Amino acid sequence: MAKVIIPTPLRKFTENEGSIQTNGTNIQEAIEQLTEVYPELKKHIFDDGGNIRNFVRIYVGDDDIKSLQNEETPLKEDSVVSIIPAIAGGSI
Amino acid sequence: MDNINFSKEELERYSRHLIIPEFNIEGQRKLKAAKVLVVGTGGLGSPLLLYLTAAGVGNIGILDFDRVDETNLQRQVLFTVDDVGRPKVEAAKERLEKLNPHVNFTTYDVQLTSANALEIIKDYDVVADGTDNFPTRYLVNDACVILGKPNVYASIFRFEGQVSVFNHQFKDGTFGPHYRDLFPTPPPPGLVPSCAEGGVIGVLPGIVGSLQANEVIKVISGVGEPLAGRLFLFDALTFETRTLKLHKDPNTPKIEKLIDYEQFCGIGGDAKEEKKVKEISVQELYDMQVKGEDYQLIDVREPYEYEIANLGGELIPLKMVTSNIDKISSSKKVVVHCRSGARSAQAIEALKRKYGFDNLYNLKGGILAWADEIDQEMAKY
Numbered sequence: 001m002a003k004v005i006i007p008t009p010l011r012k013f014t015e016n017e018g019s020i021q022t023n024g025t026n027i028q029e030a031i032e033q034l035t036e037v038y039p040e041l042k043k044h045i046f047d048d049g050g051n052i053r054n055f056v057r058i059y060v061g062d063d064d065i066k067s068l069q070n071e072e073t074p075l076k077e078d079s080v081v082s083i084i085p086a087i088a089g090g091s092i
Numbered sequence: 093m094d095n096i097n098f099s100k101e102e103l104e105r106y107s108r109h110l111i112i113p114e115f116n117i118e119g120q121r122k123l124k125a126a127k128v129l130v131v132g133t134g135g136l137g138s139p140l141l142l143y144l145t146a147a148g149v150g151n152i153g154i155l156d157f158d159r160v161d162e163t164n165l166q167r168q169v170l171f172t173v174d175d176v177g178r179p180k181v182e183a184a185k186e187r188l189e190k191l192n193p194h195v196n197f198t199t200y201d202v203q204l205t206s207a208n209a210l211e212i213i214k215d216y217d218v219v220a221d222g223t224d225n226f227p228t229r230y231l232v233n234d235a236c237v238i239l240g241k242p243n244v245y246a247s248i249f250r251f252e253g254q255v256s257v258f259n260h261q262f263k264d265g266t267f268g269p270h271y272r273d274l275f276p277t278p279p280p281p282g283l284v285p286s287c288a289e290g291g292v293i294g295v296l297p298g299i300v301g302s303l304q305a306n307e308v309i310k311v312i313s314g315v316g317e318p319l320a321g322r323l324f325l326f327d328a329l330t331f332e333t334r335t336l337k338l339h340k341d342p343n344t345p346k347i348e349k350l351i352d353y354e355q356f357c358g359i360g361g362d363a364k365e366e367k368k369v370k371e372i373s374v375q376e377l378y379d380m381q382v383k384g385e386d387y388q389l390i391d392v393r394e395p396y397e398y399e400i401a402n403l404g405g406e407l408i409p410l411k412m413v414t415s416n417i418d419k420i421s422s423s424k425k426v427v428v429h430c431r432s433g434a435r436s437a438q439a440i441e442a443l444k445r446k447y448g449f450d451n452l453y454n455l456k457g458g459i460l461a462w463a464d465e466i467d468q469e470m471a472k473y
Contacts, residue, residue: 008252008327018330054277062336082334084325086275087249088226089135089292 002079004034009085013040022081027058028071030081045083055086096121102194106148119313120148124194126312129153129216131204131232133180135297136222136246136304138170143305144220145188145195149312152188153216155200156180163473167294204228206350209235220244220308222301226278227353233258233271237347242311242318245271246304248292251328253300256338257307260320268320273341278357296328369440372427372453374461380427387425392439393459397431401459401471405429413439417447429455431473 001021006014014020020037024030035042047053058065059082065073075081098120103110106120128149130137133156144152160168160175160183175183181199188197200212204223213219213235221232221243229247236243236259243258258270303324310316325334380387389405391398398407408416410430420426420443430436436454443449455461463470 005332008250018327053279055275055279057274059336062334064337064339066341067337067339082325082336084254084323084336086226086279087247087252087254088229088278089224089248089290 001077002030002075002081004030004081005083007083007085007087009087010041010044010083013044014038022075024075026069026071026075027060027065027073027081030075031058031071044085057084058082059084093118093121093125096124098124099194102148105192105194109147115313115315119315122313123148123309124150126218127151127153127216128218128220128308128312129155129213130220130222131155131228132222132224133168133170133184134158134164134222134224135167135248135292135294136301137184137220138168139298139301140220140222140305140308141170141184141188142191143302144308145192147305147309148192148194149308150194151196151198153198153200153212154181154184154188155202155204155212156184157201157203167292167297169298204231206231206353209350210239213241214239216241218242218244218308218311220246220304222246222304226357227359229271230278230356231350231353234347234350237267237270237272238350240267242320243270244304244307244311246300248296248300250291251293251296253296253303253326253328255300255303255307255319255324255326256322257311257318257320260311260318262320269338269340270344272344272347274323274338276341276344280358293328299328300326369437369444369454370452371456373456374465377427377455377462378466380425385425387427388421390420390426390428390439392428392430392435397473400473401463403429403459403462410435410439414442414446417443420449420452422449422451424451425453426451427453427455430458432458432460 001023003019004022005019006017011018020034022030022033024033045052045056052058060068060073060079109115109120110117126149128144130140133141133154158180160171160178160180162176164171170184170187179201181201185197185199209231219232219236219241223229233243242260245258246253246255260268307319310318321338323336323338389403391402391405391407392410392413394409395407408419428436428440433454433456440452440454443452460472463472
């Protein structure tokens with residue numbers, strides 16, 4: 001089962017879970033599973049047209065899925081998927 | 093570089109650098125000749141400025157328009173209790189001059205804007221971005237891209253940090269990816285956790301800002317591999333670290349001029365939403381209390397905020413408001429409040445739009461205004 005790491009700003013939509021296991025075989029299946037369990041996540045990852053938002057990146061291992069096969073990027077048993085949102089804190 | 097010399101005191105001070113074979117006096121000369129601008133003297137700016145000063149960066153620009161506040165001291169280790177109320181740049185300079193008298197400091201007690209950014213940044217070799225908001229992040233990035241300066245970036249949220257070196261010029265003259273290659277556009281304001289939902293563990297900016305200082309020193313000295321084309325992530329809760337590859341995105345538009353970044357980040361629109369709802373001042377609320385008027389007070393903050401300070405209102409956190417409409421009176425006057433007035437405006441707007449409430453009043457300035465104007469004993473956060 002691949003692991004999806006939930007970034008801190010989105011954990012309020014996953015009942016504070018920091019990561020979840022998925023048996024999705026590619027990114028699309030994994031994210032669909034994730035948003036089925038936690039529907040509120042959906043609007044934070046996808047825009048109204050179903051595209052991944054411009055301020056969120058999705059990685060498999062250390063590679064951006066944009067440089068792999070986008071949502072079709074296959075997942076292995078030991079894959080680690082990272083969802084990376086823009087955060088701005090610093091001087092606050 | 094040969095005209096950069098050191099006094100006996102400086103040689104002694106920097107001796108632990110000078111005896112590192114790959115750093116040595118050449119690295120120290122580069123530091124002394126360098127000009128670094130630190131944007132934001134907060135959580136990240138504190139360790140950044142302390143380490144860059146201690147390390148002997150010769151010329152440091154300090155930019156911040158803010159004043160030191162009691163709530164800063166939990167993480168902004170540059171400041172002391174005596175500094176509360178003082179301009180941050182002034183307090184920072186005073187502290188840093190005591191740390192290293194061989195450094196020249198230039199202070200900018202201003203907000204970085206599209207009108208002044210290019211003029212300020214052009215005199216520096218490296219910019220270190222330790223700001224706290226998206227408009228300034230994009231502004232710093234775009235100004236650095238236009239001027240061809242490296243932007244050593246770090247950002248934090250609660251227990252999580254991100255670090256990268258954007259727009260780094262490699263030896264072959266090409267530039268590495270920058271902030272817009274990573275995040276082409278910012279999140280709209282509604283999707284970003286608001287001020288009081290955010291928060292940060294105090295040690296985190298210390299860790300992340302120190303990593304940022306290390307990258308600044310590597311960029312200047314040319315020692316090691318700067319974090320260019322890579323994004324470092326740190327989760328202080330799980331102690332997981334990840335270093336991800338960043339690529340230049342061919343779809344990133346060429347940046348030729350600075351724009352209105354508040355508008356770009358959709359911030360103008362949000363303020364309008366606050367204005368559309370009916371408002372009441374803290375003084376008016378106080379008068380209503382004193383006169384014993386019949387009204388309902390609703391607090392849309394989170395329970396942990398209520399524990400810090402409250403006005404005795406009924407607690408219905410923002411995200412629960414529309415599922416608790418039976419608890420909200422539709423006949424008498426209802427005053428809704430939060431910390432500063434933004435979330436309560438959102439709650440009123442939603443209740444008005446979905447259920448037609450027209451008896452709701454937003455407490456202007458929220459509980460912060462109450463603490464300022466009515467009850468000085470109340471804790472601000």
